[in-house]
Amino acid sequence: MxxxxxxxxxxxxxxxxxxxxxxxxxxxxxxxxxxxLGGDGGWDYLAVDPVSDLIYITRGDRVMIVDPATGKETGEITGLKGTHGVVFDSINKYGYITDGGANVVRVFDRKSHAVVSSIPAGTNPDGAVFEPVTETVWAFNGHSKNATAIDTKTNTVVATVGLPGKPEFPVADGKGTIFANIEDMSEIVRIDAKTHQVTATWPLxxxxxxxxxxxxxxxxxxxxxxxxxxxxxxxxxxxxxxxxxxxxxxxxxxxxxxxxxxxxxxxxxxxxxxxxxxxxxxxxxxxxxxxxxxxxxxxxxxxxxxxxxxxxxxxPRPAATPQNPHPxxxxxxxxxxxxxxxx
CATH class of the missing domain: 2.130.10.10 (YVTN repeat-like/Quinoprotein amine dehydrogenase)
Incomplete structure (x- = not known):
């Protein structure tokens, strides 16, 4: 982000x-x-579960769960390090959280909201997308400039795909192709989710x-x-x-x-x-x-x-430091x- x-x-x-x-x-x-809703700390992406309609909001060390019928928080997924995005599989079983602070993707049960697995990714996984043809979750790693593909049937990594720069946010076309913004190059990449290959890089x-x-x-x-x-x-x-x-x-x-x-x-x-x-x-x-x-x-x-x-x-914005020049x-x-x- x-x-x-x-x-x-x-x-x-x-x-x-x-x-x-x-x-x-x-x-x-x-x-x-x-x-x-209150609560301390920043935030990043949010997502609507297409089955339950619950809203999941990433908030640093946790994910807030909000019921849109009431506008109230109904639960949290805690014990995280630095969350960015949440995506869902197609069989209403698991959700996937990119935990950039821990360099992993957390897998949680969508009924109990318990974290059931932590899958190693690249450095600072950020944006993510579920690709329905291959039934894979793709986590785009901002600092290592690559993407981690996870098989949602086994919750294991099946590929790591190098990218030309820092990825931001991905989308899928539902036919086996993924597109992602490359922030520092002002480009879009096209990825074949079946072959795990970058098939095009386009200037924006x-x-x-x-x-x-x-x-x-x-x-x-x-x-x-x-x-x-x-x-x-x-x-x-x-x-x-x-x-x-x-x-x-x-x-x-x-x-x-x-x-x-x-x-x-x-x-x-x-x-x-x-x-x-x-x-x-x-x-x-x-x-x-x-x-x-x-x-x-x-x-x-x-x-x-x-x-x-x-x-x-x-x-107010804090004063810039060498460690944090853009606070x-x-x-x-x-x-x-x-x-x-x-x-």
């Missing part, structure tokens, strides 16, 4: 602009609820430093959100960048609603950008919704179309929340 949360001095202007954008028919989104210019990634499987489109306030829309057949709609500053996650043909970028400045796929070659920014400063990660529930973002009140702002204790966005 990001080593530093990028925030702009023009935050107030961005929020004023967001508030001024009118509703556009059925595409208008608004904040429906805010769940004040003019996109710079991509982080979040989403996919439109039906129309073969990828959506990379980038540090220079662009969303790079990429043709998965050719690797060509076909559109670059504008987004907010400090994005760290992307999503795609296949039912409504909408792509989303959650931006740390405190906005959510909504992009309409008018056609496979035309993309229009429909709305910029004011959310909350620090709400840079998100997930979409495909059943309801609701978007869940996480945020907290931020205090994050401090997080105010007890202010952590989930923001629920819907139409």
């Amino acid at each position: 990001r080593n530093a949360l990028k925030l702009t001095a023009g935050l107030g202007l961005a929020l004023m602009t967001a508030a001024a954008i009118p509703a556009i028919g059925q595409t208008h989104y608004k904040i429906q609820q805010e769940w004040k 210019a003019p996109c710079e430093s991509p982080s979040g990634l989403a996919i439109d499987v039906a129309h073969r489109r990828l959506f990379s959100v980038c540090d220079n306030k662009l969303m790079a829309v990429v043709d998965t057949n050719t690797g060509k960048v076909i559109a670059t709609p504008a987004i907010g500053d400090g994005p760290d996650a992307a999503g795609f609603d296949a039912n409504r043909q909408l792509a989303f970028s959650s931006n740390g400045e405190g906005t959510l950008t909504v992009v309409k796929e008018d056609s496979p070659s035309k993309f229009t920014v429909l709305q910029t919704l004011a959310t909350k400063r620090s709400a840079r990660t998100m997930t979409i529930d495909p059943k309801t179309g609701k978007i869940y973002l996480v945020a907290a009140e931020l205090g 994050r702002p401090t997080i105010m204790p007890g202010t952590f929340e989930v923001i629920v966005v819907g139409r």
